[in-house]
Amino acid sequence: MFIALDMDGTLLHSEGYISPRNKDAIKKAQDAGHIVAIATGRAYKDAYLPLERAGLHCPIIGLNGAMITLESGAVMSEVPLHRQAFIPTLEWVRTQPDLYCELYTNTAVYVGLHNREHLEALAYKVREEHPDLQRIVQKQFQQACVTYVEDISQVWHDDSLIVYKILIFSLNLHLLKEASFQFAKLRDVAVTSSHPNNIEINHQQATKGEAIKKLASYYGMELSDTVVVGDSLNDLPMFAVAGYRVAMGNAAEAVKQQSDSITATNDEDGVALILEELVQKGNVPRQRLV
Structure with a gap:
Protein backbone atom coordinates (compact mmCIF):
# COMPACT_ATOMS: atom_id res chain seq x y z
CA MET A 1 0.00 0.00 0.00
CA PHE A 2 1.19 3.53 -0.79
CA ILE A 3 0.09 6.05 1.87
CA ALA A 4 0.47 9.82 1.49
CA LEU A 5 -0.02 12.11 4.50
CA ASP A 6 -0.45 15.86 4.49
CA MET A 7 1.41 17.64 7.31
CA ASP A 8 -0.21 20.82 8.66
CA GLY A 9 -3.67 20.10 10.00
CA THR A 10 -3.16 16.38 9.37
CA LEU A 11 0.00 14.64 10.61
CA LEU A 12 1.14 17.53 12.79
CA HIS A 13 -0.48 18.52 16.07
CA SER A 14 -1.63 22.16 16.13
CA GLU A 15 1.57 22.98 18.03
CA GLY A 16 3.64 21.72 15.10
CA TYR A 17 4.94 18.34 16.26
CA ILE A 18 4.31 14.69 15.38
CA SER A 19 2.65 12.98 18.33
CA PRO A 20 4.08 9.74 19.77
CA ARG A 21 1.01 7.80 18.62
CA ASN A 22 1.26 9.13 15.05
CA LYS A 23 4.99 8.36 15.02
CA ASP A 24 4.44 4.78 16.22
CA ALA A 25 1.63 4.24 13.71
CA ILE A 26 3.85 5.34 10.82
CA LYS A 27 6.68 3.07 11.91
CA LYS A 28 4.33 0.10 12.24
CA ALA A 29 2.90 0.78 8.79
CA GLN A 30 6.41 0.91 7.35
CA ASP A 31 7.38 -2.29 9.19
CA ALA A 32 4.30 -3.94 7.66
CA GLY A 33 5.64 -3.15 4.20
CA HIS A 34 3.63 -0.03 3.38
CA ILE A 35 5.25 3.03 1.78
CA VAL A 36 4.43 6.13 3.83
CA ALA A 37 5.12 9.45 2.12
CA ILE A 38 4.58 13.06 3.15
CA ALA A 39 2.63 15.34 0.78
CA THR A 40 2.83 18.96 1.89
CA GLY A 41 2.92 22.56 0.77
CA ARG A 42 6.06 23.01 2.84
CA ALA A 43 9.55 23.20 1.38
CA TYR A 44 11.75 20.14 1.90
CA LYS A 45 13.62 21.51 4.92
CA ASP A 46 10.41 22.56 6.71
CA ALA A 47 8.91 19.13 6.09
CA TYR A 48 12.07 17.23 7.02
CA LEU A 49 12.62 18.86 10.43
CA PRO A 50 9.52 17.48 12.24
CA LEU A 51 10.19 14.06 10.70
CA GLU A 52 13.77 14.18 11.92
CA ARG A 53 12.68 15.16 15.43
CA ALA A 54 10.34 12.14 15.48
CA GLY A 55 13.00 9.80 14.11
CA LEU A 56 11.02 9.13 10.92
CA HIS A 57 12.29 8.66 7.38
CA CYS A 58 9.85 9.13 4.49
CA PRO A 59 9.87 10.31 0.89
CA ILE A 60 8.59 13.88 0.74
CA ILE A 61 6.31 15.47 -1.82
CA GLY A 62 7.05 19.13 -1.10
CA LEU A 63 5.77 22.49 -2.33
CA ASN A 64 2.41 20.95 -3.29
CA GLY A 65 4.17 18.61 -5.71
CA ALA A 66 6.75 20.96 -7.22
CA MET A 67 9.51 18.81 -5.72
CA ILE A 68 9.66 15.11 -4.84
CA THR A 69 12.50 13.96 -2.60
CA LEU A 70 13.16 10.29 -1.92
CA GLU A 71 13.87 8.89 1.53
CA SER A 72 17.59 9.07 0.74
CA GLY A 73 17.33 12.84 0.19
CA ALA A 74 17.77 12.52 -3.58
CA VAL A 75 15.52 14.75 -5.67
CA MET A 76 13.33 12.63 -7.94
CA SER A 77 11.28 15.35 -9.66
CA GLU A 78 11.08 19.14 -9.96
CA VAL A 79 8.41 21.32 -11.58
CA PRO A 80 9.31 25.02 -11.28
CA LEU A 81 7.26 28.05 -12.25
CA HIS A 82 7.98 30.09 -15.37
CA GLN A 204 -0.22 23.43 -13.23
CA GLN A 205 1.70 20.14 -13.24
CA ALA A 206 3.00 20.72 -9.70
CA THR A 207 0.10 19.34 -7.68
CA LYS A 208 -0.07 16.72 -4.99
CA GLY A 209 -2.11 14.59 -7.36
CA GLU A 210 0.50 14.59 -10.13
CA ALA A 211 3.23 13.90 -7.57
CA ILE A 212 1.27 10.96 -6.11
CA LYS A 213 1.14 9.44 -9.60
CA LYS A 214 4.90 9.82 -10.06
CA LEU A 215 5.88 8.52 -6.64
CA ALA A 216 3.45 5.59 -6.65
CA SER A 217 4.80 4.59 -10.06
CA TYR A 218 8.37 4.84 -8.76
CA TYR A 219 7.53 2.31 -6.04
CA GLY A 220 5.62 0.10 -8.46
CA MET A 221 2.25 0.82 -6.84
CA GLU A 222 -1.09 1.08 -8.61
CA LEU A 223 -3.16 4.18 -7.88
CA SER A 224 -5.94 1.85 -6.69
CA ASP A 225 -3.57 0.86 -3.88
CA THR A 226 -2.99 4.41 -2.64
CA VAL A 227 -4.39 5.95 0.53
CA VAL A 228 -4.26 9.71 1.04
CA VAL A 229 -5.03 11.70 4.18
CA GLY A 230 -5.55 15.47 4.24
CA ASP A 231 -7.53 18.47 5.44
CA SER A 232 -7.14 21.42 3.05
CA LEU A 233 -8.01 22.47 -0.48
CA ASN A 234 -4.48 21.81 -1.72
CA ASP A 235 -5.11 18.14 -0.85
CA LEU A 236 -7.98 17.81 -3.33
CA PRO A 237 -5.70 17.00 -6.32
CA MET A 238 -4.41 13.91 -4.52
CA PHE A 239 -7.95 13.00 -3.46
CA ALA A 240 -8.84 13.06 -7.17
CA VAL A 241 -6.33 10.30 -8.06
CA ALA A 242 -6.09 8.09 -4.97
CA GLY A 243 -7.78 4.77 -4.44
CA TYR A 244 -8.95 5.70 -0.93
CA ARG A 245 -9.35 9.20 0.51
CA VAL A 246 -9.45 10.07 4.21
CA ALA A 247 -10.40 13.52 5.49
CA MET A 248 -9.37 14.75 8.90
CA GLY A 249 -12.09 15.62 11.40
CA ASN A 250 -10.88 19.23 11.16
CA ALA A 251 -10.84 19.20 7.34
CA ALA A 252 -12.48 21.79 5.12
CA GLU A 253 -16.01 20.78 4.13
CA ALA A 254 -15.00 20.49 0.47
CA VAL A 255 -12.37 17.91 1.45
CA LYS A 256 -14.81 15.92 3.57
CA GLN A 257 -17.25 15.81 0.66
CA GLN A 258 -14.59 14.19 -1.54
CA SER A 259 -13.50 11.62 1.05
CA ASP A 260 -14.30 7.95 1.53
CA SER A 261 -14.03 8.25 5.31
CA ILE A 262 -13.45 10.83 8.00
CA THR A 263 -11.02 10.23 10.83
CA ALA A 264 -10.42 12.19 14.05
CA THR A 265 -8.79 15.64 14.12
CA ASN A 266 -5.06 16.29 13.95
CA ASP A 267 -5.02 16.98 17.69
CA GLU A 268 -6.75 13.64 18.31
CA ASP A 269 -4.23 11.53 16.35
CA GLY A 270 -6.53 11.02 13.40
CA VAL A 271 -3.61 9.82 11.25
CA ALA A 272 -2.74 7.11 13.77
CA LEU A 273 -6.35 5.95 13.85
CA ILE A 274 -6.46 5.30 10.10
CA LEU A 275 -2.97 3.74 9.99
CA GLU A 276 -3.64 1.43 12.92
CA GLU A 277 -6.81 0.24 11.25
CA LEU A 278 -5.01 -0.29 7.97
CA VAL A 279 -2.18 -2.31 9.54
CA GLN A 280 -4.58 -4.38 11.63
CA LYS A 281 -6.79 -5.33 8.69
CA GLY A 282 -4.08 -5.45 6.05
CA ASN A 283 -6.11 -3.26 3.69
CA VAL A 284 -7.91 0.04 3.68
CA PRO A 285 -10.86 0.30 6.08
CA ARG A 286 -14.07 0.87 4.15
CA GLN A 287 -16.13 2.70 6.71
CA ARG A 288 -16.48 6.11 8.31
CA LEU A 289 -14.15 6.20 11.30
CA VAL A 290 -15.85 8.83 13.47
Missing part, protein backbone atom coordinates in the same frame (compact mmCIF):
# COMPACT_ATOMS: atom_id res chain seq x y z
CA ARG A 83 9.28 32.98 -13.31
CA GLN A 84 9.33 35.66 -16.00
CA ALA A 85 5.60 35.25 -16.68
CA PHE A 86 4.83 36.02 -13.03
CA ILE A 87 6.85 39.22 -12.64
CA PRO A 88 4.06 41.70 -13.56
CA THR A 89 1.66 40.05 -11.09
CA LEU A 90 4.35 39.92 -8.41
CA GLU A 91 5.04 43.61 -8.96
CA TRP A 92 1.33 44.25 -8.32
CA VAL A 93 1.53 42.17 -5.12
CA ARG A 94 4.50 44.27 -4.02
CA THR A 95 2.34 47.41 -4.16
CA GLN A 96 -0.21 45.89 -1.77
CA PRO A 97 1.17 46.17 1.80
CA ASP A 98 -1.61 43.92 3.14
CA LEU A 99 -0.38 41.00 1.00
CA TYR A 100 2.42 39.03 2.65
CA CYS A 101 4.43 37.13 0.01
CA GLU A 102 6.78 34.14 0.30
CA LEU A 103 8.85 32.89 -2.65
CA TYR A 104 10.01 29.27 -2.47
CA THR A 105 13.20 28.88 -4.51
CA ASN A 106 16.08 26.48 -5.08
CA THR A 107 18.15 28.22 -2.40
CA ALA A 108 15.74 29.46 0.27
CA VAL A 109 12.27 30.73 1.10
CA TYR A 110 12.42 34.51 0.66
CA VAL A 111 10.31 37.18 2.35
CA GLY A 112 10.57 40.97 2.21
CA LEU A 113 11.46 42.24 5.68
CA HIS A 114 9.09 45.22 5.40
CA ASN A 115 6.33 42.79 4.41
CA ARG A 116 6.62 40.86 7.67
CA GLU A 117 6.89 44.01 9.77
CA HIS A 118 3.71 45.44 8.22
CA LEU A 119 1.74 42.25 8.88
CA GLU A 120 2.92 42.06 12.49
CA ALA A 121 2.02 45.70 13.05
CA LEU A 122 -1.44 45.20 11.55
CA ALA A 123 -2.16 42.18 13.76
CA TYR A 124 -1.00 44.13 16.82
CA LYS A 125 -3.16 47.13 15.92
CA VAL A 126 -6.36 45.08 15.87
CA ARG A 127 -5.37 42.72 18.70
CA GLU A 128 -8.24 43.74 21.02
CA GLU A 129 -10.94 43.43 18.37
CA HIS A 130 -9.43 40.28 16.80
CA PRO A 131 -7.22 38.59 19.43
CA ASP A 132 -6.79 35.46 17.29
CA LEU A 133 -5.06 37.32 14.44
CA GLN A 134 -1.68 37.55 16.17
CA ARG A 135 -1.74 33.77 16.69
CA ILE A 136 -2.60 33.20 13.02
CA VAL A 137 0.17 35.55 11.87
CA GLN A 138 2.81 34.00 14.12
CA LYS A 139 1.82 30.51 12.98
CA GLN A 140 2.35 31.59 9.39
CA PHE A 141 5.87 32.81 10.19
CA GLN A 142 6.70 29.53 11.94
CA GLN A 143 5.89 27.44 8.87
CA ALA A 144 8.83 28.51 6.78
CA CYS A 145 12.57 28.66 7.40
CA VAL A 146 12.85 31.99 5.64
CA THR A 147 15.56 34.34 4.46
CA TYR A 148 14.59 38.00 4.80
CA VAL A 149 15.56 40.54 2.15
CA GLU A 150 15.05 44.28 2.11
CA ASP A 151 13.20 44.22 -1.19
CA ILE A 152 11.46 41.02 -2.31
CA SER A 153 11.61 42.13 -5.97
CA GLN A 154 15.35 41.41 -5.99
CA VAL A 155 14.44 37.73 -5.76
CA TRP A 156 12.20 37.51 -8.80
CA HIS A 157 14.68 39.54 -10.86
CA ASP A 158 17.57 37.20 -9.95
CA ASP A 159 18.04 34.89 -12.95
CA SER A 160 20.07 32.43 -10.86
CA LEU A 161 17.04 31.54 -8.71
CA ILE A 162 14.44 28.91 -9.58
CA VAL A 163 10.98 29.64 -8.16
CA TYR A 164 8.85 26.59 -7.31
CA LYS A 165 6.00 28.12 -5.35
CA ILE A 166 4.52 31.48 -4.36
CA LEU A 167 2.51 31.85 -1.16
CA ILE A 168 0.36 34.90 -0.48
CA PHE A 169 -1.00 35.42 3.02
CA SER A 170 -3.40 38.18 4.09
CA LEU A 171 -5.84 39.14 6.79
CA ASN A 172 -7.76 41.04 4.09
CA LEU A 173 -9.83 38.27 2.47
CA HIS A 174 -11.20 40.55 -0.24
CA LEU A 175 -7.69 41.48 -1.34
CA LEU A 176 -6.61 37.84 -1.10
CA LYS A 177 -9.44 36.90 -3.48
CA GLU A 178 -8.28 39.58 -5.90
CA ALA A 179 -4.73 38.17 -5.74
CA SER A 180 -6.08 34.71 -6.47
CA PHE A 181 -7.89 36.09 -9.52
CA GLN A 182 -4.75 37.86 -10.76
CA PHE A 183 -2.65 34.68 -10.58
CA ALA A 184 -5.38 32.45 -12.01
CA LYS A 185 -5.34 34.52 -15.21
CA LEU A 186 -1.80 33.32 -15.97
CA ARG A 187 -1.10 30.26 -18.11
CA ASP A 188 -0.01 26.88 -16.69
CA VAL A 189 -0.91 27.93 -13.14
CA ALA A 190 -2.56 26.09 -10.26
CA VAL A 191 -3.93 28.29 -7.46
CA THR A 192 -4.96 26.52 -4.28
CA SER A 193 -5.02 27.08 -0.51
CA SER A 194 -3.88 25.40 2.68
CA HIS A 195 -5.54 27.95 5.01
CA PRO A 196 -8.44 30.42 4.71
CA ASN A 197 -5.92 33.28 4.87
CA ASN A 198 -3.58 32.12 2.11
CA ILE A 199 -3.32 31.13 -1.51
CA GLU A 200 -0.54 28.98 -2.98
CA ILE A 201 0.60 29.25 -6.59
CA ASN A 202 2.38 26.43 -8.43
CA HIS A 203 2.88 25.23 -11.96
